[in-house]
Amino acid sequence: MLARAIEVTRRYGDTVALDRVSLDIAPGELVGLLGPNGAGKSTLLSLLTGVRSPSSGRVELLGGDPRRPAARHHLGVTPQETGLPASLRVGEVVDFVRRHYPEPLPRDQVLGQFGLTDLVRRQTGGLSGGEKRRVAVALAFAGRPRIVFLDEPTTGLDVEARRSLWDGIREFHAGGGTVVLTSHYLEEIEALARRVVVIGGGRVLADDTVSAVRGLVAVRRVSLTSPVPLPVLPGLSGTDREGDRWHLVTPDSDRLVRDLVAADVPFTDLEVRPASLEEAFLTLTERSVEESCLLSS
Numbered sequence: 557m558l559a560r561a562i563e564v565t566r567r568y569g570d571t572v573a574l575d576r577v578s579l580d581i582a583p584g585e586l587v588g589l590l591g592p593n594g595a596g597k598s599t600l601l602s603l604l605t606g607v608r609s610p611s612s613g614r615v616e617l618l619g620g621d622p623r624r625p626a627a628r629h630h631l632g633v634t635p636q637e638t639g640l641p642a643s644l645r646v647g648e649v650v651d652f653v654r655r656h657y658p659e660p661l662p663r664d665q666v667l668g669q670f671g672l673t674d675l676v677r678r679q680t681g682g683l684s685g686g687e688k689r690r691v692a693v694a695l696a697f698a699g700r701p702r703i704v705f706l707d708e709p710t711t712g713l714d715v716e717a718r719r720s721l722w723d724g725i726r727e728f729h730a731g732g733g734t735v736v737l738t739s740h741y742l743e744e745i746e747a748l749a750r751r752v753v754v755i756g757g758g759r760v761l762a763d764d765t766v767s768a769v770r771g772l773v774a775v776r777r778v779s780l781t782s783p784v785p786l787p788v789l790p791g792l793s794g795t796d797r798e799g800d801r802w803h804l805v806t807p808d809s810d811r812l813v814r815d816l817v818a819a820d821v822p823f824t825d826l827e828v829r830p831a832s833l834e835e836a837f838l839t840l841t842e843r844s845v846e847e848s849c850l851l852s853s
């Protein structure tokens with residue numbers, strides 16, 4: 557394994573950011589970490605890259621402590637927020653990072669792979685936000701790493717810039733490189749990765765192929781107004797109520813509506829729409845809490 561988290565817990569004061577998380581990353585994998593705000597994704601990356609230490613459990617990078625220089629020579633990272641020295645030119649920043657590594661990529665290759673060749677002489681202080689982000693991501697690849705961790709690499713980028721970054725990441729992966737990236741968007745992970753690890757509330761909620769996870773989160777929200785309490789309905793993965801208004805989350809909205817009619821439930825203002833990823837995550841989180849309650853009872 558190139559990277560491992562073994563029963564890792566990380567606390568910040570009273571906050572449990574990660575709760576006994578285990579994860580193995582094999583050589584050549586491209587893995588997406590998907591989860592809502594505050595799920596623990598950045599914390600997991602900071603542990604795997606040796607920026608922080610776990611409160612308990614163990615983390616390994618290339619078979620040992622991630623803080624060893626021998627491991628770090630093979631590591632590339634783009635954190636969620638980065639700063640670039642404003643007065644340096646893009647080419648100079650790339651060279652500055654390259655010089656920290658024993659066998660870096662040629663400067664032109666780093667720039668070409670991420671569509672930055674035209675920016676080589678520009679001072680980073682004058683770049684747009686999207687251009688800065690592309691430079692920050694490209695820098696993770698400058699040292700010819702074996703494994704790269706990218707925290708929300710394309711946030712704030714327009715469609716074209718996002719695609720150009722995806723191409724650079726794909727090229728690295730096609731050459732045998734290993735990538736772990738975080739995202740709020742299943743679409744982004746789908747475009748790049750086969751394996752997706754869903755994190756919520758500091759736990760791993762699912763670790764599967766993108767299509768299997770799409771099935772888990774492809775739920776619909778059926779809303780209706782009913783003056784009477786609803787009967788027990790099969791196949792519901794979540795229920796929420798505001799006065800007479802009911803919001804039901806289900807993978808099969810057609811069946812739910814048929815069941816409501818068959819049960820003769822009086823309702824008005826029926827509305828069916830795809831659930832947002834946040835709602836789907838909530839459903840997954842609630843399900844995992846219910847399951848752990850069931851297991852512990």
Ligand SMILES: Nc1ncnc2c1ncn2[C@@H]1O[C@H](COP(=O)(O)OP(=O)(O)OP(=O)(O)O)[C@@H](O)[C@H]1O
Nearest residue numbers: 568571572573591592593594595596597598599600
């Ligand atoms: N330095 C810190 N001090 C205190 N609490 C922290 C710190 N860093 C993270 N947390 C908390 O730990 C939890 C997990 O945060 P983390 O940044 O790992 O989540 P995330 O999944 O990366 O979220 P996002 O998608 O918003 O970046 C959150 O409740 C957050 O407030």
